[in-house]
Amino acid sequence: MTEKKLPLRASLAASVSRTAAALSRATGRGDGSVIGGRLGMMIDPDLLAHLAAGRRIALVSGTNGKTTTTRFTAAAVGVLGEVATNSFGANMPTGHTSALARAGATPYAVLEVDEHYLAQVLRATTPLVVALLNLSRDQLDRAKEVAMMAQLWRDALTDHPDVHVVANADDPMVVYAAAAHAAAGEGRVTWFSAGQRWREDAHVCPACGAHIERDETDEDAWRCANGDLARPVPQWTVDESGVIDPGGVRHEVKLQLPGKVNVGNAATALAVAHRFGVSPADAAPKLGEVASVAGRYAQVDRDGRNIRLLLAKNPASWLEAFDMAEEQPTLLSINARDPDGFDTSWLFDVDFAPLRGRQVLITGDRAYDLAVRLQVNDVAFTHVKTFAEAVAAVPPGRLEVIANYTAFQDIRAELDRVV
Amino acid sequence: MSSALQIVWVYPDLLSTYGDRGNMLILAHRAKLRGIPVDTLEVRSDQALPYGDIYLIGGGEDGPQALAAQRLAADRGLHRAVDRRAVVFAVCAGYQLLGNSFYAKGAKCDGLGLLDLHSDRGPTRAVGELAGDIDPALGLPMLTGFENHGGRTHLGPGVKPLAKVRAGIGNDGEHEGAWSGTVIGTYSHGPALSRNPALADLLLRWATGEENLGAADDTWHTRLRSERLGAVGLV
Numbered sequence: 001m002t003e004k005k006l007p008l009r010a011s012l013a014a015s016v017s018r019t020a021a022a023l024s025r026a027t028g029r030g031d032g033s034v035i036g037g038r039l040g041m042m043i044d045p046d047l048l049a050h051l052a053a054g055r056r057i058a059l060v061s062g063t064n065g066k067t068t069t070t071r072f073t074a075a076a077v078g079v080l081g082e083v084a085t086n087s088f089g090a091n092m093p094t095g096h097t098s099a100l101a102r103a104g105a106t107p108y109a110v111l112e113v114d115e116h117y118l119a120q121v122l123r124a125t126t127p128l129v130v131a132l133l134n135l136s137r138d139q140l141d142r143a144k145e146v147a148m149m150a151q152l153w154r155d156a157l158t159d160h161p162d163v164h165v166v167a168n169a170d171d172p173m174v175v176y177a178a179a180a181h182a183a184a185g186e187g188r189v190t191w192f193s194a195g196q197r198w199r200e201d202a203h204v205c206p207a208c209g210a211h212i213e214r215d216e217t218d219e220d221a222w223r224c225a226n227g228d229l230a231r232p233v234p235q236w237t238v239d240e241s242g243v244i245d246p247g248g249v250r251h252e253v254k255l256q257l258p259g260k261v262n263v264g265n266a267a268t269a270l271a272v273a274h275r276f277g278v279s280p281a282d283a284a285p286k287l288g289e290v291a292s293v294a295g296r297y298a299q300v301d302r303d304g305r306n307i308r309l310l311l312a313k314n315p316a317s318w319l320e321a322f323d324m325a326e327e328q329p330t331l332l333s334i335n336a337r338d339p340d341g342f343d344t345s346w347l348f349d350v351d352f353a354p355l356r357g358r359q360v361l362i363t364g365d366r367a368y369d370l371a372v373r374l375q376v377n378d379v380a381f382t383h384v385k386t387f388a389e390a391v392a393a394v395p396p397g398r399l400e401v402i403a404n405y406t407a408f409q410d411i412r413a414e415l416d417r418v419v
Numbered sequence: 420m421s422s423a424l425q426i427v428w429v430y431p432d433l434l435s436t437y438g439d440r441g442n443m444l445i446l447a448h449r450a451k452l453r454g455i456p457v458d459t460l461e462v463r464s465d466q467a468l469p470y471g472d473i474y475l476i477g478g479g480e481d482g483p484q485a486l487a488a489q490r491l492a493a494d495r496g497l498h499r500a501v502d503r504r505a506v507v508f509a510v511c512a513g514y515q516l517l518g519n520s521f522y523a524k525g526a527k528c529d530g531l532g533l534l535d536l537h538s539d540r541g542p543t544r545a546v547g548e549l550a551g552d553i554d555p556a557l558g559l560p561m562l563t564g565f566e567n568h569g570g571r572t573h574l575g576p577g578v579k580p581l582a583k584v585r586a587g588i589g590n591d592g593e594h595e596g597a598w599s600g601t602v603i604g605t606y607s608h609g610p611a612l613s614r615n616p617a618l619a620d621l622l623l624r625w626a627t628g629e630e631n632l633g634a635a636d637d638t639w640h641t642r643l644r645s646e647r648l649g650a651v652g653l654v
Contacts, residue, residue, distance in 0.1 A: 347441075348438035
């Protein structure tokens with residue numbers, strides 16, 4: 001695709017979009033990942049479709065891990081040529097439009113998609129591959145119910161028989177979303193297994209309402225009591241630090257990003273890239289080059305402290321963050337502003353017991369909700385009013401910071417918008 | 420039957436959308452602080468409801484709410500519990516299903532008839548901070564919570580409103596929640612007992628018959644309460 005082939009209105013819209021994004025960055029108002037797309041789409045409502053035309057595209061969606069998996073996938077597909085991607089986590093159509101306009105003509109694009117917008121972005125971009133990671137509770141006061149989200153995905157896929165789906169065999173909600181697509185034709189779905197620590201949203205079969213039964217001998221196995229739905233056999237699996245491909249070949253992934261969950265994200269990226277024709281042996285080394293993702297996992301040295309930033313937005317991602325964090329002084333920060341959701345009740349869905357014995361500091365707009373939660377959880381803590389106070393309160397060495405969305409952005413801003 | 424206080428969390432597999440585990444954890448924590456031994460039981464919807472001193476029912480989506488009501492109606496364990504004056508504390512979807520009827524997925528469903536009330540659909544979804552003056556007969560400070568529901572609840576003569584609304588919508592913009600005997604229903608998440616420790620203690624007093632539980636350190640609960648009530652201009 002080249003810019004010249006865009007219809008005139010789309011070409012103008014793309015140009016305005018790029019200019020607005022550049023202005024946003026230059027004036028320090030933002031990273032330009034939304035405003036440009038918003039203006040461009042006002043001029044040409046079909047701008048996203050026009051910009052997508054001619055590119056081979058992968059979409060990545062799910063409640064958790066989509067920003068990191070998108071980054072990994074872009075790195076893996078990058079073996080073939082230039083990839084456009086929305087690397088700042090702006091994952092709605094305005095963000096996709098900005099990303100494609102900014103990138104100019106590229107043969108490939110890998111786009112992170114907010115789970116609510118998957119149907120719309122599928123229509124606009126006609127992707128080659130869609131990766132479906134997981135679905136769990138997130139933003140209680142606003143997000144769609146988990147089972148309803150799975151149904152929306154399932155319905156969206158019925159309109160796109162040609163798209164290849166890479167889906168998580170460990171999450172019953174994802175399997176339900178992809179199962180009809182899989183049943184409609186041979187080889188339409190590639191299943192991966194990346195483990196699923198959080199299971200509280202998958203007690204009940206989304207197809208029939210019966211219980212999901214777990215196997216006592218096989219940790220990963222699950223099936224609906226009525227037999228509607230069961231864990232498909234995954235073609236891609238992981239161990240502690242490697243990804244096993246459908247041919248049974250193990251690929252060591254030397255990731256800079258911590259945690260088992262990121263080995264799973266790596267497996268997903270390799271499976272998606274494989275559909276583009278990239279061999280996992282070629283792609284795996286690229287994943288090790290990713291050091292941080294929009295500030296997530298970034299390490300910053302300040303006043304003798306090595307501060308590491310971990311984002312945890314919902315109960316499932318808190319469990320993963322505890323798995324990643326070292327047993328070192330830990331700052332927890334909780335806000336409940338618009339992007340976070342206003343209801344903090346979910347704090348009681350998280351078991352903070354892994355933090356017992358560590359020096360725990362708490363801050364954020366909603367630190368008192370967290371204080372009550374930790375007290376009931378028998379986790380000792382100290383409340384601090386500012387990030388600087390937290391840094392001063394810990395000894396030299398590692399400080400793990402775990403924060404939800406806007407709290408994370410606040411701390412990232414303190415650290416000069418570290419990426 | 421154990422001598423420990425039995426706290427039964429009803430159907431967490433269906434009704435546990437809004438941090439509802441928190442109400443069980445807070446009750447258990449506050450009981451232990453006072454030296455009261457506690458057993459907590461999480462009972463799935465395919466299990467029979469056991470004997471308990473306090474029953475907790477949480478919030479959930481329409482489908483699971485309707486299913487929970489059907490299974491509780493068939494089980495009858497909750498009816499027997501109310502007959503012997505066990506304590507029941509129900510939130511949101513759990514509150515609605517204690518009434519005579521409610522709406523789920525556009526259809527009218529039979530409730531358990533344990534509270535004299537019925538729920539229907541409101542013109543708007545009620546989402547946000549909720550606060551109100553609790554019925555003086557219960558001797559509690561102001562209620563604070565977070566509500567998120569599409570229903571409106573209409574009280575019959577057999578129940579009293581839990582609180583008079585000062586912020587938010589609750590049942591109908593005027594009253595919030597309901598109570599009768601030792602059964603309480605509310606739209607408050609937060610979870611409710613996190614923001615209202617005195618309400619947790621009321622449930623414990625009812626369940627143990629102990630008039631004076633002894634003090635608990637409520638520093639953080641108190642700070643949380645003033646912050647949330649302050650957010651709606653009530654302190």
